[in-house]
Structures are given as structure tokens and as C-alpha cells.
Amino acid sequence: MKHTLNKNKQEILQAAQKQCLKHDLRFTSKRSNVLQLMLHENKPLSAYDIMADYKTQYNQSISAVSVYRMLDFLIHAQLVHKLASSSQYIVCSHITCHHAHETPQLLICDTCHQVEEIGIGTLLTSELEANIAATGFKLQHQQLELHGVCSSCQKLH
């Protein structure tokens, strides 16, 4: 399934707010600031990167603990993904998509460090699940992180 491209920030922020209301959570200004900052950077950031950026962009200090808490919040709200393989965080590319979210599949370029998020096909997902179910294992959360070189970087040799 093809995903529509990200719409503008405004729309993403509104979607985020809606997501939060639905779960009785507060979309505070700091949380919003963190999300905006991450949208603006549009690349994986560490928690400490975010802390530094926040200071620069909003001229206001924020502690590491707070950043981690906000990231936890945004992850639970399905607005942000954690890249376990690099301990970094990135905004979900599909916030404004209306269909059910598929298994996120993150293609991480080891050259330019950009991340492309694609949705694995449902056929493939069910095959993968069947493969796993055969062992009696019950899947909880699935996110595939795949490392390689993106098409842009391949062109530059």
C-alpha cells in the first residue's frame, strides 16, 4: 500500500492533538515544541540532541529527564518511533494517514543517516506472523529496522 506524503506541519500537529485528546492526554506546549522541533529537523535525533535543540530554538532549558518523558509520551501516542539500533528518535511518517498503521519498516541509511519509513505489505506481514506463530511465539510489537544505503547515497558512489 502506498502512503500519501506528509502534509504540512499544521495538519500533523492537529492530528497529534486529536490523538492525544482521544486518550485523555494533554498535548502541552512543551510536547508540541518537541514534536515541532523533530519535524523540523526531519532526521533521527538523540534525546540529548533534542535537549540541545530545544535550548537553541526556544531559548529555554529543558532537562534530559523531561526529554525522555516527552519522547515516551510521543511514542505511546504513536507520533514518534524509537530507533533501537541507534538510540535515536524520529517522527512517524504516517501521522496524518487515516488507514490503520502497518508494521513500521524503517530503512536507515548508514551513509547520510536519513530514515525512510515504508509500510510492509499486509501479505508479507501475515507471512512473517505465520512464520513466527509456528514457534508458538506471540508477537507484541513489531518494528523492523533495516540498515543499508539509500538511493541518493548510492548515486554519489
Place this chain on the structure above:
Amino acid sequence: MKHTLNKNKQEILQAAQKQCLKHDLRFTSKRSNVLQLMLHENKPLSAYDIMADYKTQYNQSISAVSVYRMLDFLIHAQLVHKLASSSQYIVCSHITCHHAHETPQLLICDTCHQVEEIGIGTLLTSELEANIAATGFKLQHQQLELHGVCSSCQKLH
């Protein structure tokens, strides 16, 4: 493809030694000790766990740096996998298998923390690759870490 169960330690150590010779690397006693320790524990361990275990089991101190270097070595020799999602390390289940290694797929039980390593089918692998190739991305290294609950833990509710 079904994998044979792990054979005894002796055989694994021999296979490991052979792997190293092939690449002109030394399978030193410390590296061997670390591998044996990991085999013995048979569960994911952090680098610092290994450091502590080493001290206990061999009555000899070893530094964190050394542990990380040995882990790097064992990973490159394809004897050990790193679990990025938990910053832990575990011996590859397929060391003594003779066929080419498939994409390692690690089923991590979030209850008992045991890891089951299965090989993703080649059909599935090629589908996944096709899916990815469509985006122009070139895969480098693939390892799937999937979290859930293993069959034993499901039985205990």
C-alpha cells in the same frame, strides 16, 4: 528451513576456532572464555554482565573495554549477535550449522527474556528485499528483532 539443535560446546568452540583461522584471526583463551561463558549462560547478557561473570568464573579481572572488543570480534566472526533493542549480546544459535546463514530473526520474550533464533524463510526474505528494492534502498545488514511472549510464558498466563 529447520535448523538442527545446537550441538555440544566442544563442537561449537571448534567451529568458532575454524571460523577464526579462516580469517587469520586469533581465537585467544580470553575470547574463548567469553564465548564459553555466554554459551553457558544461554541468555542475553550485557557487556557489564559479561565482565562480572568473567571475574566470578575465571577469577580474573577484565575491563569493560576488553569485553567490548571481544564482543566486536565475536560479532564480526558471526559467532555472536547484538540485540540492539536491549543492548545485550547472545551467542548465535547456528554456529555449527553448515548451510549459509539466513537473516537472523530473534524472537525476544519480554517476560522471561529468553531469545529464540529462527531463520526467516528464503521466500520471505526475497519478498522483503523486493519490497525494499522498490524504494531504491540497498540493504546492508539485516537482523530482525521481534518482541513478544514465548510459548512457555504464555502457558503460565
Place this chain on the structure above:
DNA sequence: ACACAAATGTAATGTTATAACATTTCATCC
């Protein structure tokens, strides 16, 4: 025995993440 590369040791420090407890913010109810 020498030379050289590989392996390991040592010390310091960088990076990622959480614990424990205090304070502030904000919606709700009276």
C-alpha cells in the same frame, strides 16, 4: 633475537537512560 602486527591493559571520559522526590500546572467539583 628482532621486528611487526595483533591483542590486551589502563585511565579517562562520553553518551544514553532512569530513580527518587519536589514543585507546578490545570481541569473539575463544590
Place this chain on the structure above:
DNA sequence: GGATGAAATGTTATAACATTACATTTGTGT
């Protein structure tokens, strides 16, 4: 509009994971 209680954030300290830089030792080939 003030009380109140939960959610959010602040503060301080520290735990856990990982690397850098440089010194020393070990083992192999000549």
C-alpha cells in the same frame, strides 16, 4: 473563585552502556 487531585515538569543524582587515546604485552614470521 478556591480546594483538590491527577498529570506534567523540575531537580539532583546516579546507573548503565560505550568509546577514545595511549601504553604494554603477546605471538608469529624472519
